[in-house]
Amino acid sequence: MNYLTATKNKKYLMYISQNYSYAILRPLQAEIFAQGGEVKWFLEGDEVDPKFLKPTEHRLESVKSIKDWEPDAVFIPGNTIPSFIPGKKVAVFHGFNSGKLNRKGKEDHFNIRGCFDLYCTQGPNTTLRFQELAKKHGFFQVSETGWPTLDPLFNDHASNPYLSKDSRPTVLICSTFSKRLSLAPKLYEQIKHFSESGKWRLLVQFHPKMAQEWVDKYKALSNDNLTFVETDNVIPLLQSADVMLCDTSSILLMFLVQRKPVVTFCNKAPEKHLLDITDKNNVEAAIDYALTYPKELVDNIEAFCQELHPYTDGKSSQRVLCATNELLHSDEKLKAKPLNLLRQFKMRKRLNYWSW
Structure with a gap:
């Protein structure tokens, strides 16, 4: 059976709770x-x-309108969804595994909350673990599809507003919002200097939860050399840059899958696919070096990406849709998901939904 064409006349719900989820799910919607x-x-x-x-x-x-509509499947880039939402629940993730630990000291990316029927994984370094968990729990399936979010990264350049005829290298500066981990306060003077020197074209984009103080300070640096960008879709920015300067934000992984170098400042888990520095006086030299695309670094990035997200064909949405439709047509009997009564009560309270 062609599970892609099985899409016709089926109903799919996009269930989101953050603005960045629009960009995650729109390639799949298309x-x-x-x-x-x-x-x-x-x-x-x-x-x-x-x-x-x-x-x-x-x-x-x-919720009543969802029940009346009766979707066949629901796509969720978040961590949870109420059991009373109809349709097969498909996890598509809101980012790559960045190694963050939950309160129990376990990787949050692999926390099984009993909400999903299908996990669509991004690459081998997460697929194997989820397959092991599927075998252990028995109430969900796993399919390695790649991440739909990245399809436009490899497909769509024509409408990119940040592409420029500027002959200077473009450096994308991104930062997490954590005071402890963010490069924004630590490298402010260096980035201010870069914005004044005009050596590079700078694009700056911060996590939506970044403190307003630092958003305002970096906005004030805007000039012909530096553009501060607030957006719900970072894909065009990733496409437009030659090198990224970042800290520990997981957005650096989205940049790496283009096989482009990333300079990190005090990354909490520096590995050989990154150029990590801990001295702010070395930032400029590190970016200059990254812009040469040194062969050893490029080879290390390629090896890392083969595990993280090997797909560069821009067809991950197709694979997610096929896996979802296959689940809808499957005769395989999965175990019942755990009741999670406390979580379901909290979700009912959050949505103010008490019908059955």
């Missing part, structure tokens, strides 16, 4: 539309802004 399926969106909580919905995107306003 593929569903191309195959004749139907898509609607549900926005949970007050951290996701409905103004980012496009005129062609249809929002369901309540």
Whole structure:
């Protein structure tokens, strides 16, 4: 059976709670539309802004409206979804595994919360672990598909507003919001100097939770050499840069899959695919070196990406859709998911939904 064409006339719900989830799921939405399926969106909580919905995107306003619509499958880039939402629940992840530990000291990326029927993994370094967990728990399936978010990274350059005819190298500066880990306060004077020297074209983009103090300070640096960008879609920025300067933010992994170098400042887990520095006086030299694309570094990046996300064909959305449709047509009997009564109660309270 061609599971891609099985999309026709099926209903797919995009269940999101953060603004960055729009960009994560839109490539998948485009593929569903191309195959004749139907898509609607549900926005949970007050951290996701409905103004980012496009005129062609249809929002369901309540749990009741979701139940009335009866989606076949639900795509979730978050960690949880209520069991009372109809349809097969498909985890597509909100980022790569950055090694963050939860309160129990375990990698949060692999925390099985009993919410999903299918995990669509990004590459071998997460697939094997999830397959082991699927065998242990028995209530979900795993399919390695690549990450739909990255499809435009390899497909769509024509409409990129940040591509420039500027002959200077472009450096993308990104930072996490954590005071302890963020490069924003630590490298402010260096980046200010770069913005004044004009040696490189600088693009600056911070995590949405970055302290407003530092957002304002970096916005004030804006000139012909430095552009501060606030966006819900970082893909065009990633495409536009030759090198990234970052700290521990997982966005650096999205940049690396283009096989482009990343200079990190005090990265918490420096490895040979990164150029990590701990002395702020060495930032400029490190960026200069990265811009030469040294062979050993490029080879290390390639080896890392083969484990992280080997797909550069821009067809991860197709693979996610095929895996989802295969699940919908599967006769395989999975175990019942755990009840998680406390979590479900909290979700009902959060959504103010008490019907059965």
